[in-house]
Amino acid sequence: MQTVDISWLKSLEVFINVPDKQLQWFIDHSENRVTDDGEILFKPGETLTGPHIVIDGGIQFYMIQNGSRRDYITFGRGDITGYMPYSRGKVAGGYAVAVGTLHTLSFPTEKLPELIKEHFELTQAFVHVMSNRVRDFTALQQQNEKMMALGKLSAGLAHELNNPASAIARDSDSLKAHLKLDPKLFKDMVMIRIEEEQVDLLNKELFTVLTVSDNTRLSLKERMALEDAITDWFEDHDIENGYALAESFADFNFSVENLQACAAAIPPASLSPMFNLISNLLVTEKMVEDIQLSSKRIADLVSSIKNFTHMDRAQDKQFADIHTGIRNTLTMLGYKIRKGNIQVIEDYDETLPPVKGLIGELNQVWTNIIDNAIDAMELNGKGTLTIKTERDKDFVQVKLSDDGPGIPAEVLPNIFDPFYTTKPMGKGTGMGLEVVQRIIYQHNGSVKVKSAPGRTEFIVCFPLDN
Structure with a gap:
């Protein structure tokens, strides 16, 4: 067993400036205790004793929360624990158990008034230990709580970020496939014959619809009815891919009347390629718009995280x-x-x-x-x-x-x-x-x-x- 003398105590930084006479007094009035591994030193509600200096082994502090053990801190060789001079905490808030064969130098609590009265530097050393313990525990507590708060948020944040990120990946893949040049579509577009006045009229009709700011969201029933009406109109006018085109025109709230107005500006022979071209442009715009919205959602989330944590x-x-x-x-x-x-x-x-x-x-x-x-x-x-x-x-x-x-x-x-x-x-x-x-x-x-x-x-x- 380790012999505890003045030189051993002075090997601990906290006692370096304490006079030898005071340290010897402390040793003379303390008790060397040996506790077996796993033995409970105190339980919640029991009166704290000490101070205790750990010579060998360790002390594990833990609490029982809803039937489960939660470990908090372990004191090892050279650490000081237990009741300190001027401490306001007089009873244990949790459990302490010996780790390994525990050897402590334990000072009787009832002699603390004499220590405080007669041995200023020794008292000062123990108060220094207590203040450091409070500071360290508070820092640990804050860090643990920050990590707990991060844990509370991480699952939700992962979900929040995954949704727009997946949407960007999905839309970008679709956009890439959509932009691949189709030989037939390219040929049909090149073959379109249309006069400048007709282009101006078509532009006017298209942007009359596209610049409307009141994009009232349709119910599912209303949306299906609109797509059916547009599909029927395309079929009546021999527009290729009419069923597929209907979705993109419905996305921008085109009505049958709008289609009819556009058709009036297009030569009959060019109706099908022109509406397919317009649909292509609308689909591209919609995909880019969706990617922008998803990107903005991620940017807003990152901004919220930075503001929340007050980074920078x-x-x-x-x-x-x-x-x-x-x-x-x-x-x-x-x-x-x-x-x-x-x-x-x-x-x-x-x-x-x-x-x-x-x-x-x-x-x-x-x-x-x-x-x-x-x-x-x-x-x-x-x-x-x-x-x-x-x-x-x-x-x-x-x-x-x-x-x-x-x-x-x-x-x-x-x-x-x-x-x-x-x-x-x-x-x-x-x-x-x-x-x-x-x-x-x-x-x-x-x-x-x-x-x-x-x-x-x-x-x-x-x-x-x-």
Whole structure:
């Protein structure tokens, strides 16, 4: 077993500047403990002891969430854990288990007042360990929650990006095949004989239809009726490929009357090749238009992702429109919202001035609250999410409510506690609302919740100018 003396303690950076006399006092009043592998050191709710210095082996900290074990952190050789001077945490929040044969130098908690009173530098060292532990844990917590938030969004984003990407690939393949030169069609086009006055008249009729801005979407029944009427007209006028052509002309809302007006400007012998040529141009335009729409959808999604994560921006507080962040969050969660058959009601006070805050972190607040609301409404198979913003003097207030089953009264007091969750393993870390509260506290604000069966409302409030 490792012998613990002053030189061993001074090999740990935290004790380098502690006087030897104080370290010897600590050794004299501490106990060398050996714990077997797998032995439980403490359980949730038990009073914390220590501090404990790990000499050999390790300590694994974990929690049980909905019957499943979740590991959080492991302390190894040279690490210090347990109760520290001035620590506010007096009881364990989870389990600690020995990893390997554990050897610790354990200081009796009841002697801490004497340590604090008589040994300033030693006390300072332990307080330094505690502050580092809080900082490191907070950083780990934030990183874990960011990764959890990314996980929440990734499946939906993959679906959102895949749809337009697949459409682009499909339309580009179709366009390539469509643009291949057909010998017969080329010959028919070259053989068209038409006067300049007829071209001008045809142009006028075509663009009368194509420039109409009122593209009223037809019902399925109306669309089928229009295609049938166009097909019949083409057959009556001996237009080749009439059935196939009807779809492209229907896409641009050509009526039989429009076709008749166009035909009046075309020599009878050229009707079939001319309408096939026009159809070719319409199909090409439609495919390019579809590719443009799909490309814009991808660009908009990428823009939403950049705005959501606040990439390419400084990490300090900045003035920004709070509604942009909320809308980007809804875009990011769009797939999950549609999948859950959820209606979103946005009631924004558009007169709100820009708010000063950590924009990326605020987006994490909206994500966590909205995602929880979606999960809650999942039980009903549908729901309504209402988001309302308003000004309250020098503060902005954001209310996010859902019509899910509500939060049980016995659960409500604990929802902001770290690691507390009622979700099954893999769906929640128990950190989401704790992170929400911590971020809003960073903004000198508050988070309140009201819940009853059929309605839960989170009210986030913070100053406009932090």
